[in-house]
Amino acid sequence: MSAGDPFERFAGVPGTGLVSRAVDAAVRVPSSVIRAHVDQLRRRNPEATPAQLLAILDSELLAVVQTTGGAVGGTAAIPAVGTAVAATLTAADVAAFFAAAAAYTLAVADVHGIEVDDVGRRRTLLLASLLGEDGPRAIESAGLSPTAWARVGLAAMPSTTIQRVNKVLAGRFVKKHLLRRSSLLLGRLVPFGVGAAIGVLGGRALGKGIVAQARAAFGEPPAQFPPRLRVVEGTSADAAPRLEAVADRPDLLGGPTALGGADRGGPGPGASER
Template identity: 55%
Template sequence: MALRRTPIVDAALDRAVTIPSATIHAHVDSVRRRNPEGTPAEIIGLLEREYLLVVQGTGGAVGAAAAAPAVGTGVAMALTVGDVATFFGASAAFSLAVASVHGIDVEDAERRRALLLATILGESGAKAVTDVGELTGLRGLNVARAILTRMPTGTIRRVNARLTRQLFRKQLARQGGLALGRMVPFGVGAVIGITGGRALGRTVIQGARKAFGPPPDRWSDSVLVVEATEGAPRVIEQPRKHLPRR
C-alpha cells in the first residue's frame, strides 16, 4: 500500500521548507560551539549522525504506537502520515544545515523544496536536476549549488514538478510499505520502524553528499545569501557571523 499524493502530504512538504534561516544557522552554530576545532567535514558528519537519530527514533516510536492492540488501523495510518511530515521536516532542516556549512543561505521556498526533493530521492533526484540543468546550460555545477544559486525560477518550478512526480512514484511507495510493517504487533513494528527510518535517512544523507559534493576544506569568512527573482537569483556575499573559524 503506497501513500498517494494528497493535500495533506503536499502541505507537509510545503511546511518542511519554511524553517527560518536563523533557526538553521543557530543550530549549526551550536554544533560548532560544542566542537570548536571541527572542520566543515566533521561538522557535517555530526549533523548526519544527529539526523539519523531523529528519523530512526521517530520511526521506532510510531511503530511501537501503531502496533499497540488498542490502536485501530485508521489511527495507525494517521500516525504514519504524521511520521512522514516529521521525516520531511527533519530532512529539510538537515539539507539546509549542510547548505549553511557550505556557505549558502537561501530563504526561497521553491529552491528549498527542490533541494529537499533532490536529497530525499538521492541518485535519481540528482540526475533529474542535472537533466533539466543541462537544458539551461548549467553544466559543471554540483546539484545543490545549481539549485540554490544559479537556476532561474522558471527552471526551479520545472525541476520541482519533475521531482514531485518521482517522489510520489518511488519514495512514498517505500514509505507506504513501511507503514504496514509498523502495524505488525508484539513490538516487531517498532523494530521495522527504526530500521526503515534509518534506511530512509541514509538515502537522504547520500543524496545530500551527492548534491553538495565534498565539504569545503575550511570555514569561509563569508556566506552567499540568495534572493529569489523571477529570472536568475540575486546572490550577495556577506560576512559569515558564525562562531569559531578554522
C-alpha cells in the same frame, strides 16, 4: 495545496495532500534557526572541520528519523491502540521526517556557505534528497548536471527553471512513493511488534539516503568554513539570482543563539519563513 505547489497536478493520488502539506511546512523553517543551529554546533566543537561538522549533522538526522519511525511502529503493537491509531500518528511522523530532512539539507548548505530563503529552491533541495538515487536522475532529466548541482544550481537557476525542476521531482516522488504504495509505511503498522523494527531500520535507511544525496548535491566539503552567501532572487522570474554576503557569524565561542540560549536544541518543524 499552496500556490505554485508542484504536487497540485497529482491531487487525485492518495497521500499527495499529506506529502504536499508536509513538504510545504518543512521548507519554511527560518534561515535564522538553521544558522543558529550550525553556529551552536561550532561553538560546542570549536576544533571541528566542515567535514567533521557534517558528520555531526548526519548523526543528528539519523537519530531523529529512526526514533520517529520506531515510535509509530511500536504504537501499532499496543493492545487497544492498534493500526488505526498508528495510521493517524504516521501523518505526524511524515511531517516530522520531512521537517528533519529539510533542516538537515539546509544546514548542509550552510556549512558550504550557502543560505537559501526561497521556498521553491528549498523544495528542490528537499525533494531531490528524499528521492535517494532517483534524485540525481531527476535533476539530470530536467537538463541540469547531477554533479554537485546544489552548490552551483541553487545559486544560478532562475525561478522558472526551479519551477520546472520541482515538477519533475514531484512527479518522480509520486511515482516512487505514492503510486506504488510505500511498503515501508505499511510495514510500520504491522501489529505484534514487527512494525517497530521496520520503523527503526527503515527510518535509518531513508536517513542514510538523504545523507548520501546531500553529499552528491553539494560535493566535497570545503577545507575551511567559507563566508556565508545568501541566494537573492532576480528581478524577474527568468532572471538568474545573485549571491549576497551575509553579516559575519556571531562569536562562535559563546553568546546566545537564535533559539534563545547557547545550548538549546536545533531547528524544529512548524516554524514560518521570515
